[in-house]
Amino acid sequence: MKKLEGKVAVITGGNSGIGLATAKRFVEEGAYVFITGRRQQELDAAVQQIGRNVTGVQGDVANLADLDRLFATVQAEKGTLDIVFANAGGGEFVPLGAITEEHYDRTFNSNVKGLVFTVQKALPLLKDGSSIILNASITSIKGSEAFSVYSATKAAVRSFARTWTSDLKQRKIRVNALSPGPIATPALDGLVSTPEETEQLKAHLVSTIPLGRLGDPDEIAKVASFLASDDSSFVTGVELFVDGGSAQI
Template sequence: MSRLQGKRTLITGGTSGIGLETAKHFLAEGARVVVTGNNPGNIARAQAELGNEVLVLRADSANVAEQQHLARVIADHYGQLDVVFLNAGVSVWVPVEQWTEEMFDRSFDINVKGPYFLIQALLPVFANPASVVLNTSINAHVGAARSSVYAATKAAFLNLSKTLSSELLERGIRVNAVSPGPVETPLYDKLGIPDAYREQVNKDIAATIPAGRFGAPEEIAKAVLYLASDESRWTIGSEIIVDGGRTLNG
C-alpha cells in the first residue's frame, strides 16, 4: 500500500512500543522514516528491526537544545518534513504528597516543553501541507488517582492540537492528537511496579476497560497513520481516542 508514499516523516520516541510500531506502519505505507530514542539498547534494537535505510537518532525529549539540533538534522536529511509524530513521553504515577519539584519539572520537560520547542524549531522545515500528530492520553480526561502530574502534562499537550492548529493552519500545518487508553508497551515497565504485583495491577487496569483488555501498539499506530495521511486532510485540531471504551467509565 502507499498511503504515505514518499512522505518524509519523523517519529520521536520511535525505538519501542507505539512509536516503533508506528514506524513499521509508516514504512509499509511507503514513507521515509527517521526515529528518535534515548535508550542505547532500544536504539540498537530499533535500528536492527527497521533496517539501515531508517535513520535512528539519540535525542532527549526533555532537552530543548537537543530538540533544536534534531530539527537541524531533519532539515539537512530531508530538506522538508511532511509528517511528525510526537510520541516521546514518560508516565509517572505517584501520590501527590510524594512529588518533588525536580520530578514535576522532569515530567513537564519530557512531555510538554521539549516537544513544544521541537515544533517551534521545525517550523522552517515543515512542508505545505504538513501533518503533526501528538500522542496524548485518555488521562487528560480521566481523573485517575496518582496520575495528577502525568494527566496535567497530557492535558496541556492535548490542548496544543487546537491552539497550534489555529495558529499554524495558514502555513498548511494541521495538528491532531491520538489519545490511547492503557496499551501493552514498555511504558508500563517504567512505572516502578514490583513484579510480584504486576499481574494484579494489570488485572485491575483491564477491569476498568469495557473491552476487557489492554490495547495493542498496532491499534494506536493505525489511528496515527490515518492522521498522518492525506485521508485526514479535513481533520484539524481533533482528537482520536483509542481506549477500548475506557472513557465510558469516566
C-alpha cells in the same frame, strides 16, 4: 500506492512501544522515518528492527540542543518534512502528598517542554499541508489516582492541538491529538516495581476497558497512520481516543 508514499516523518521516542510500532507502520506505508531515543543501544536495536528507510538520532526531547541536532540531520538528509509525531514522554505514579520538584520538572520537561520545542523546531522544515500528531492520553480527561502530574501534562497536550490548529491554519498544517488508553508497552510495565504489581495493574486496567483487553501498540500506530495521511485531510484540532472505550463510558 501506499498511503504515506514518499513522505518524511519524525517520530520522537521511536525506540520502543508506540513510537517503534508507529515507525514500523509508517515505513510499511511508504514513509522515510527519523526516530529518536535517549538510549543509543535501544535506538540502534529499533533501527535494526525497522530495517529500512530509517535514521536514528540519539537525544532527549527536553534538551533543545538535541532537538537542534535532530532537525539538522533531517534537513541534511531529506530537506523537508511531512509528518511529526511528537510521541516521546513518560510518567510515574506519585500521590499528591509525595510530589517533588524533581518529579514535576522531569514530567513537564519531557511531556510538555519537549513536545512544544519538537513542534516549534520542526516548523521551518514542514511543508504546507503537513500533519502534526501529538501523543496525549485518556488521562487528559480522567481522574487517575496518583497520576496527577502526568495527567496535567497530557491535558496541556490536548490544548496544544486546539491552539496550534489556529496558529497554523494559514499553512493548512493539521494538528491532532491521539489519546491512547492502556496499551501493552514497556512503559506500562515500568509504572510499578514487581511482576506481581504489574499483573495487578494490568488486571485492574482491563477491568475498566469495555473491549476487555489492553491495546496493542500497532493499534495506536494504525490510527497515527490515518492522522498522518490524506485519509484524514479534513480532520484537525481533534482528540482521537484509541482506548477500547475506557474513557467513553
